[in-house]
Amino acid sequence: MDILSNLGEGFSVALDPVNLLFVLIGVVVGTAIGVLPGLGPTATIALLLPITYTMDPTASIIMLAGIYYGSMYGGTITSVLLRLPGEAASVVTTFDGYQMTKQGRAGAALGISAIGSFIGGTVAVIGLTFLAPALGKIALSMGPAGFVALMVMGLFLVTSLGTGSAIKSVCMAAVGLLLSTVGQDPVNGSARFTFGQAPLLSGLDFVAVAMGLFGVAELLRSLEQTEKAQIIKTKIKNIWPTRKDMKDSAGAIGRGSVLGFFIGILPGGGGVISSLASYALEKRRAKDPSRFGKGAIEGVAGPETANNASSTTAFIPLLVLGIPSNVVLAMIFGALLMHGITPGPRLMTDHSGLFWGVIASMYIGNLMLLILNIPLVGIFIQMLRVRQGILVAFSLLIVLIGVYSINNTSFDMWVVLAFGVLGWIMSKTGFDAGPLVLAFVLGPILEKSFRQSMLISGGSLDIFVTDPAAAIIFSLILAGIAIKAISGFRHRFAGAKASPHVPVAEEEDPQATSDGGDPAILPAASSGPGEGAPAAQHADKQHSPTAR
């Protein structure tokens, strides 16, 4: 086996004491910065980049990679404990993770995330080892049309996430899409909705928006509650995941690994879509989907696993094709260049020691993260014992510093505060921030890809059928709608027989209203992909538990 001997060579590189040290430094730094909200891997690697210029190339890449996947786990901690998602992929984790914290199950949430992340990461590295060259091609098959399809699928999933009414979720997703249009037009470069503010030319910053709507809003909310109530709420019942937790999560972790592995290969947006897809899949498979958003452990385990798996496979396009698929990987690309190594199709043969050394270091790094994080879970949850007043003030300061560090402008600090207030108002009025934030992430990719597709095809929509990737994804979406529609009709038929009288209270409920519109929406959805589909799917999903 050629690969095994290569991997052996890789391990001999990675197990070199110096390189081993840099794996450790990488994952420790990664976890630490992940814990500080806002201070993500991007800012950290930018800061450390000059240092790596004097280091051995292999050691520096091993360290930077460690920071990257280490931070993916670190980001979970604040998402779960404080509802502060530091990056797009951990937004989904806040839904159930933070609810678990409120129920005193923070330890279980963090524990299962550590285990899931380890499994997801390891599965992805194994896949990377054996399938990397073949999978590199998949990344290339995704052109603008493919991305349009993928983003439509993402939006479809987004609107099925909320815990409130379907209509509210769709509204929030629409607001998210609108907010994502702020900034320079991707095709002609003209400024949109910038009101003369130069920082807005590149749009609102994701981290500022997400941390405002989730974190700052939650901090504001917690200030309303009395000190007493807080203490009871944060009382820690059990630190470790129970046997039952493990059993409940096993399937989610397995599915999350596979989803994360494949979706992570797609450049740009892969990470978010993988955690989104995992969450939606678990919610759909669950016997009682209403538990989701209220502290379902599968809702943490699946997306966290997918998230880590995808952050590992994101290295495939870089290492195999020389194409960095996100900002962090672009910086790793830069670090390689500084050493006179150009990542490209020939990296694997020209610098096989580095290539396989980095891959082998990922096995070691994932193991280190598990060993490191399991005992640390106990320490991190002690954070919740800190008096609320102090914790809130301190978190807010860290958030502001973190947000400042992204673009080095104080403008983003006002953005995070403004979105904090908006998020607080939204939570008062029952609007979920999740669909808004995720649509905000997908929006720019959708717009850019759609307009690129239209430029390429000369304005013809045929490109979404003739492009193989787009055709496959769109048919998956249609199949999803069809299955939902059939089972929905069946369910409603059975439901109507069982309980002919719909309670009055439910009729006034927006869910019931959207349910009434269901049959009308469905045919429309199947004729034109994407348009009415999210609403229909969501209404259906929301309805099933209520009807029971």
Add this chain to the structure above:
Amino acid sequence: MPGVTILFTERALLAECTLNFSPKSSEVTLNKTRVFSAAVTVAGLALTVTACSGASKASTEGYPTKSITFVMPYAAGGPSDTTARAYGACLGKLLGGTFVVENLDSGAGAVAMQKLAGAKPDGYTVGLSTNGPMVLNPMSNDLAYSQDDFQALGTMAAIPTLFAVPKDSSYKTLQELFDAAKANPGKISIGVPGATSSLATELKRVQKESGIEFALVPTSGSAELITNLLGGHIDAGFVNDYVDVEAQVKAGALVPLAAAGEARSEAFPDAPTTQEAGYDVKTTSVYGLFAPKGLPQQVSDKLESGVETCSKDAEVIKQIGDRFVPNSFSNAEATQQVFADMRTRYEPLQAE
């Protein structure tokens, strides 16, 4: 590193407040806690905001006497960042000061340029800039700065450009590509790295003047452009002739059709220039060192000669790449002229 300093100041402040308050904490009422948190928050916020805008005052005698801010309109990791860091380190060693590179990539570089334009012309704030943020962005957007607010100090690096196609493309020469576009107006797609990049603007100028109509597809950068080219989603790419493209060409995945500069590409001497191929398409990404206008003569002289010395420094050349550091130094005046010419070339385009 402003971020780090602020972090510590605020930690100290927080610690102080906490200490003052903690003895009473057992009888703290709900109200007080709220007031306390709010106070700390507001104080911290005010501090954070003010700490970010420290003004600088220093004499020109014995420049530099303190660290110099090196503003960068692009994110860390790209060729411009490498250039800024390599020159920053070299200039620091040469002049005896520290150049702190600050990546301000928000607002498509406008934030960095605004900061540079608004800084005191004392030599303690300099910055890298290129066609987009310096010339094209203020032309197409209503910004608080213009090209006239800056003075050039010299050219640090220049990245040439080229036309490339996927390896199995049916277009073997630039002429075939352009002829195809002429025969099928708007049907031949050419990727350009960014809507306001100089490459996009140059192609728009060519379209307007020659009447040939391409389908210009702006991507969010070279990486995305190369991906689309490798996957065959676009017909051709007009892209910076940088190492990322070079690696793909060497691996046989991409084929260069023509170099869009004064001379042939050092990496692909077999590909003709656009001029040789019979087309007037020309653009180069010039990385100049700039300062706010009105620098004292002795400071600008020091920086200009510093850039010249560094452009011949072996370490700088090695880090940026031999073929991207011009062999003959383009001084302050020449660099100023390059950017002025660019403005004259593209202003008629924007007038529409």
